[in-house]
Amino acid sequence: MAKATQKQALGRGLSALLNDPKNDIQSAEDKNADQVVGNVIELPLDQIAINPFQPRTHFDQEGISELANSIKELGIIQPITVRKIGFQSYQLISGERRFRAVKQLEMESIPAFIRIANDQESLEMALVENIQRRDLDPIEIALSYQRLIEDIQLTQEQMSARVGKKRSTIANYLRLLKLDPIIQTGMRDGFLSMGHGRALVNVESKTDQLGIYEKILAKGLSVRATEQLVKELKAPKVAKKTTIAPTENIQKGIEGLKKSLPTGVSVTMETQTSGKIILSFGSEADFKKLQKQLKK
Numbered sequence: 001m002a003k004a005t006q007k008q009a010l011g012r013g014l015s016a017l018l019n020d021p022k023n024d025i026q027s028a029e030d031k032n033a034d035q036v037v038g039n040v041i042e043l044p045l046d047q048i049a050i051n052p053f054q055p056r057t058h059f060d061q062e063g064i065s066e067l068a069n070s071i072k073e074l075g076i077i078q079p080i081t082v083r084k085i086g087f088q089s090y091q092l093i094s095g096e097r098r099f100r101a102v103k104q105l106e107m108e109s110i111p112a113f114i115r116i117a118n119d120q121e122s123l124e125m126a127l128v129e130n131i132q133r134r135d136l137d138p139i140e141i142a143l144s145y146q147r148l149i150e151d152i153q154l155t156q157e158q159m160s161a162r163v164g165k166k167r168s169t170i171a172n173y174l175r176l177l178k179l180d181p182i183i184q185t186g187m188r189d190g191f192l193s194m195g196h197g198r199a200l201v202n203v204e205s206k207t208d209q210l211g212i213y214e215k216i217l218a219k220g221l222s223v224r225a226t227e228q229l230v231k232e233l234k235a236p237k238v239a240k241k242t243t244i245a246p247t248e249n250i251q252k253g254i255e256g257l258k259k260s261l262p263t264g265v266s267v268t269m270e271t272q273t274s275g276k277i278i279l280s281f282g283s284e285a286d287f288k289k290l291q292k293q294l295k296k
Helices: 002-011 013-018 061-074 096-104 119-131 138-150 156-163 167-178 181-188 194-200 206-219 223-234 248-260 284-294
Strands: 040-044 080-086 089-094 109-115 264-269 275-280
Touching (some): 061 096, 080 096, 080 119, 089 096, 089 109, 096 109, 119 138, 138 156, 138 167, 138 181, 156 167, 167 181, 167 194, 181 194, 181 206, 194 206, 194 223, 206 223, 248 264
Parallel strands (some): 080 109
Antiparallel strands (some): 040 109, 080 089, 264 275
């Protein structure tokens, strides 16, 4: 009897199977799971929820509208990916732009690739899918890497294998999160490139970072010019010697020495009333003249 019921359920097609509460699938081990998981099925939009683990927070409305127009003309070329979280209930893993565009067109359903995944697996898939996109800004990518480290507890080496990026590339993205939040926002808005960010991250002081950031915006500085500014900022500064003026009487005495002595006279004041007098000579004859003059 049980076998007959199972055959009857399978014979009604995938759509009917998903709408049958008696055959609801909650895990990959459930009956009929192999008939649903991994297949592309047309799902009603009202059964799909936005992914709370979505690492991407900014969606360009103009871009969504352009995508909607493309879907209207050509249809959906690539299905979205969802995970099953309950009976007639799904959650987006990837493809939120397509999902939003279809909703904008007021379509009733969308082709979806169904997965069975827990919260951690869903987050990891969403993060990795986001990282592999080409239209993400550097800060979005850096935040995705950070979440893989903190929430999924992946090492940089493990991430390198998962996303197909060099470990050094991952480290460079993560370093961008040391930038002042204002600069991070500037990168997200497209005012700075990743090259600018990599130069600025070498400046420890957030105040100095912001100072250079303002110059980049005001003067349209290139990455190379920014690197030069950072280099000059980090170069050791030579302390300027402060000139100490002697008292009026000592100053008159110094001037008298310079007039009376046949060689050069230089004076270094340590305070207004103390210092050093250096007498210079260029030859033995000069020295004898100097010696003769000092004996007077």
